[in-house]
Amino acid sequence: MVNTKVNLCGIELDNPIIPASGTFGFGYEFAELYDINILGSFSFKGTTRDPRFGNPTPRIAECPNGMINAVGLQNPGVERVLSEELPKMKKVFRKPVMANVSGFSIEDYVYTVGRLEEESQIGWYEVNISCPNVHGGGMAFGTSPEAAATVTKAVRAVTKKPLIIKLSPNVTDIVSIAKACESEGADGISLINTLLGMRIDLKTKKPVIANKMGGFSGAAIFPVAVRMVYQVSHAVSVPVVGMGGVSSAEDVIEMMLAGATAVEVGAANLVDPFICKDIIEKLPAVMEKYGIKDLQGLKID
Amino acid sequence: MKQSIFTIKENVALTSTVYKMVLVGDTSDITATGQFVNIKLDGLFLRRPISVCDWDNEALTIIYKVVGTGTEQMASMPVGTELDILTGLGNGYDTSKSGNSPLLIGGGVGVPPMYALAKKLISEGKDVTVILGFNNKDEIFYENEFKALGATVYITTVDGSYGNKGFVTDVMKTLTYSYFYTCGPMPMFKAIEATAVTSGQFSFEERMGCGFGACMGCSCETKYGNKRICRDGPVLEREEIIW
Numbered sequence: 347m348v349n350t351k352v353n354l355c356g357i358e359l360d361n362p363i364i365p366a367s368g369t370f371g372f373g374y375e376f377a378e379l380y381d382i383n384i385l386g387s388f389s390f391k392g393t394t395r396d397p398r399f400g401n402p403t404p405r406i407a408e409c410p411n412g413m414i415n416a417v418g419l420q421n422p423g424v425e426r427v428l429s430e431e432l433p434k435m436k437k438v439f440r441k442p443v444m445a446n447v448s449g450f451s452i453e454d455y456v457y458t459v460g461r462l463e464e465e466s467q468i469g470w471y472e473v474n475i476s477c478p479n480v481h482g483g484g485m486a487f488g489t490s491p492e493a494a495a496t497v498t499k500a501v502r503a504v505t506k507k508p509l510i511i512k513l514s515p516n517v518t519d520i521v522s523i524a525k526a527c528e529s530e531g532a533d534g535i536s537l538i539n540t541l542l543g544m545r546i547d548l549k550t551k552k553p554v555i556a557n558k559m560g561g562f563s564g565a566a567i568f569p570v571a572v573r574m575v576y577q578v579s580h581a582v583s584v585p586v587v588g589m590g591g592v593s594s595a596e597d598v599i600e601m602m603l604a605g606a607t608a609v610e611v612g613a614a615n616l617v618d619p620f621i622c623k624d625i626i627e628k629l630p631a632v633m634e635k636y637g638i639k640d641l642q643g644l645k646i647d
Numbered sequence: 648m649k650q651s652i653f654t655i656k657e658n659v660a661l662t663s664t665v666y667k668m669v670l671v672g673d674t675s676d677i678t679a680t681g682q683f684v685n686i687k688l689d690g691l692f693l694r695r696p697i698s699v700c701d702w703d704n705e706a707l708t709i710i711y712k713v714v715g716t717g718t719e720q721m722a723s724m725p726v727g728t729e730l731d732i733l734t735g736l737g738n739g740y741d742t743s744k745s746g747n748s749p750l751l752i753g754g755g756v757g758v759p760p761m762y763a764l765a766k767k768l769i770s771e772g773k774d775v776t777v778i779l780g781f782n783n784k785d786e787i788f789y790e791n792e793f794k795a796l797g798a799t800v801y802i803t804t805v806d807g808s809y810g811n812k813g814f815v816t817d818v819m820k821t822l823t824y825s826y827f828y829t830c831g832p833m834p835m836f837k838a839i840e841a842t843a844v845t846s847g848q849f850s851f852e853e854r855m856g857c858g859f860g861a862c863m864g865c866s867c868e869t870k871y872g873n874k875r876i877c878r879d880g881p882v883l884e885r886e887e888i889i890w
Binding site for chain 2: 368369370371375376378379391399400403404405406407408409410411412413415417420554564565613615616617618619620
């Protein structure tokens with residue numbers, strides 16, 4: 347028997363598999379396909395203070411081994427998340443859920459976290475300071491250690507729950523940003539958000555995405571994610587949640603060897619809606635194949 | 648929604664760019680005309696959404712136009728090829744609103760979903776009229792198939808090389824009908840919106856990520872809030888559409 351349990355910021359997960367925010371909604375679409383309580387947890391759709399439609403369409407583009415999205419944080423706003431989405435989620439998911447929160451000002455982040463704080467099923471916050479698809483916020487907070495520290499400090503002051511900061515790969519020194527978050531009280535770091543990318547249509551000679559640029563994700567970015575998870579997990583002492591192109595049980599183990607405590611699966615959910623179930627079912631056999639009895643403490647030097 | 652493996656039974660050209668593919672597999676999750684399937688293709692990351700033309704207990708038929716890498720690959724697939732397909736996607740057409748004499752309008756590659764819809768409405772005893780619009784004679788497909796169902800069929804070509812010269816709306820304005828259903832390009836939709844004298848349903852196309860409502864890639868704003876073309880659509884009612 348192998349042990350797939352991991353501990354993320356004091357909460358035990360049955361396995362390290364967490365569908366990533368923006369690829370899993372509030373869970374109930376996927377609950378029609380399989381029992382989502384087999385998951386370690388999931389990170390719900392990025393929630394902001396006010397409702398957002400997001401960017402104009404088209405906001406999806408095909409890429410080699412991946413895709414670009416420029417959805418732009420479409421969500422119904424925190425009040426409707428509380429009144430409509432979370433009640434629907436609770437009918438199908440019983441475990442602690444990760445609340446993904448985004449904003450355009452420090453006050454936005456503080457407000458949204460404050461509104462969600464009383465929700466007992468929220469196990470962790472995943473504070474997104476790395477969305478490449480919105481202007482005047484989002485990624486702007488994730489591209490300097492000072493701004494990242496400011497957000498972390500402000501949110502830390504209004505929550506008792508574990509606080510995970512989600513970082514952008516679109517920076518020159520991700521380690522310094524991770525350290526800044528840790529020093530202001532972050533309980534964990536998750537990475538990587540999407541890489542800023544662009545496609546141009548040869549027929550129309552215009553960008554495929556209406557917003558011109560968007561976030562590149564999918565299997566193609568996996569090596570970049572492994573590298574950054576390795577760098578950050580060796581520089582901070584808080585747990586790291588690794589993501590970026592994870593598509594198999596083997597990828598999960600590789601991410602954990604790089605230093606991840608838990609692993610998020612993103613774009614793969616959109617292509618194969620059963621991918622997380624499949625990974626969870628295959629994980630024990632893949633662990634045995636590589637002589638791994640326990641997923642804790644896999645991190646290499 | 649169901650994910651399963653289908654086997655190509657037939658894959659033939661109907662015109663120089665439009666192909667008909669018959670796929671044998673589990674069709675049990677297809678519940679309404681106007682739904683679509685999402686097909687995984689080798690070497691491509693995102694699945695390719697294609698509307699369902701017709702289906703029975705053993706097989707489904709899709710008609711697709713070669714417009715890019717994915718459909719080029721599909722056109723070259725031999726009989727016997729296995730494909731990973733998500734079925735039962737989208738809301739589909741609501742036939743309960745048709746009245747006794749519905750008008751169905753398909754433009755170009757928007758024609759295929761009209762086939763199963765016409766079949767269903769005729770089976771419900773409705774007096775179905777179909778207008779199929781094409782650019783020219785060489786692009787026409789499925790005229791005889793629609794006639795064989797028992798529908799009254801009008802063909803329009805923009806260049807007048809076959810049928811009525813002009814656009815589908817040139818015929819539409821001469822007809823009386825109880826309700827309309829349509830699928831086709833956006834300029835045709837706008838002309839229909841300007842011409843139609845009844846309520847109706849439009850089936851929209853948008854670039855999709857997942858095709859089942861998870862990614863918010865294909866959202867649109869409607870009078871009744873944001874909708875996902877893939878899950879809350881692709882069929883929207885005339886009254887809710889913001890043009």
